[in-house]
Amino acid sequence: MAHRDRVRWLAGGLVALSGASAEAQVPPAPQKPAAVQKPAAPDPVYDAARAAYEALPEAERKGLQDALVWTGDYNSVVTGTYGRRTHDALLAYAARTGAREAAFPGPATRATLLAAGAAARKAGQFAVRRDGPSGVTLGVPERLLPKRSGTPGGTRWQSADGAITLETKSFPPGETDLDAIFARITAPTPDRKVTYKLKRPDFLVVTAETAQGKSYIRYAAGAPGIRGFTIGYGKGAAAEVDRLVIAIANSFVPFEEAAPASERGPAVAVAPAPAPPVRRPPAATGLVIGPGRVLTSAQALAACTEPTIAGRPARVVATDRILTLLDWTPPAPGGPPPVPRDTPVKQAEAVVVLGAEEGGTVAVAPGETVGEGIAAPLQPGSGGAPVLDRSGNLVGLVSSYPTAPRLVAGVVPTTRYALVPGARIAAFLAENRIPAGSRPADPAPASLGAVTGRLAGLVVGIACGR
Structure with a gap:
């Protein structure tokens, strides 16, 4: 055709x-000649x-x-x-x-x-x-x-x-x-x-x-x-x-x-549609914040008694019912972890959420701050996912993800989520003697690709043995 x-x-x-x-x-039907109009002004x-x-x-x-x-x-x-x-x-x-x-x-x-x-x-x-x-x-x-x-x-x-x-x-x-x-x-x-x-x-x-x-x-x-x-x-x-x-x-x-x-x-050919493959998204998302240490939300792992990361056991070494620190022996991380942001976020401030997906990939979801949380189109497994501002600082972690999210056309739409704020994360890391990461050399707002690229290898999916 x-x-x-x-x-x-x-x-x-x-x-x-x-x-x-x-x-x-579609070409319109012929019309009577119209009055001559001035050409539109240039739009450079x-x-x-x-x-x-x-x-x-x-x-x-x-x-x-x-x-x-x-x-x-x-x-x-x-x-x-x-x-x-x-x-x-x-x-x-x-x-x-x-x-x-x-x-x-x-x-x-x-x-x-x-x-x-x-x-x-x-x-x-x-x-x-x-x-x-x-x-x-x-x-x-x-x-x-x-x-x-x-x-x-x-x-x-x-x-x-x-x-x-x-x-x-x-x-x-x-x-x-x-x-x-x-x-x-x-x-x-x-x-x-x-x-x-x-x-x-x-x-x-x-x-x-x-x-x-x-x-x-x-x-x-x-x-x-x-x-x-x-x-x-x-x-x-x-x-x-x-x-x-x-x-x-x-x-x-x-x-x-x-x-x-x-x-x-x-x-x-028409035949009975095969059953779609069973997708098993991670139970939560973790952030590597130091050698052998992974940070996530405690609520996201509330029902997980045997966490694993990339098939290896991950042992809980500290928790305060808000945040959980896991001991894990991972490959060498791709770079230094982000620094928790010590200043409050503004309303409707642009943020980026990095959620772990099945197979070790990472989903990048743009969002914005709403009240004390965020609004973003997150997918299952995003509980504990790091939330970054456009300068690459750690705004917080997604507190939890619903067990039965609302779906529209099979996709989870933009939804509001509670946030564990950066100040709370900084205090927890200090209590557990985890050194702070380094701030980006260029604090100016960056593109999504630049912000997420700094965390390559540091975002991991956490599975549950039961």
């Missing part, structure tokens, strides 16, 4: 979600950002737009071209994460953005593949929709409770046409309101609402017939699922046969 045709399909549908025209617009910031963006390889340009979809900052078509929506999305991301670039983000911020998008995709288990029964290619958030079954001419994916459904559908040539489908799905009913409808000779998009839910329908017509998908979900999940609909729409290719063979995805 030609790239231009795919952009047209995407642009029409994403208008319905964004409430405004997408960057790649926008022009410079556009020039920097267009100098990047196409794969990175598209990757940045896709990542902005997943961070919730962009709600339009992934084309690799620069427009106001991309410009505003990059500015919104920079402001929200505390990046210091005034115009276009530099390499470090772009790398952080791409990593954030990849992490969100991974968290939702978003897999783009070809659906054999319908012939379409699209992305499926498999963590959100683990149930899969075959339907006539397509496949149905559902959430565990059946409240969210994604379904592909295909019709062979001559069985029906877009006019008939459009008339059927836009027909008025007492309990359903069509909120957007668009029909062109080769595609249609319709969105609708009921008192409880929302739906998004897209069909395309081509030589093999008619193919499309429908997704329906409750309004309570709209904040997260609306974003997923944008990602699904951006991935949708109705007629992959028209693409070169080298670009086609493998067809997927």
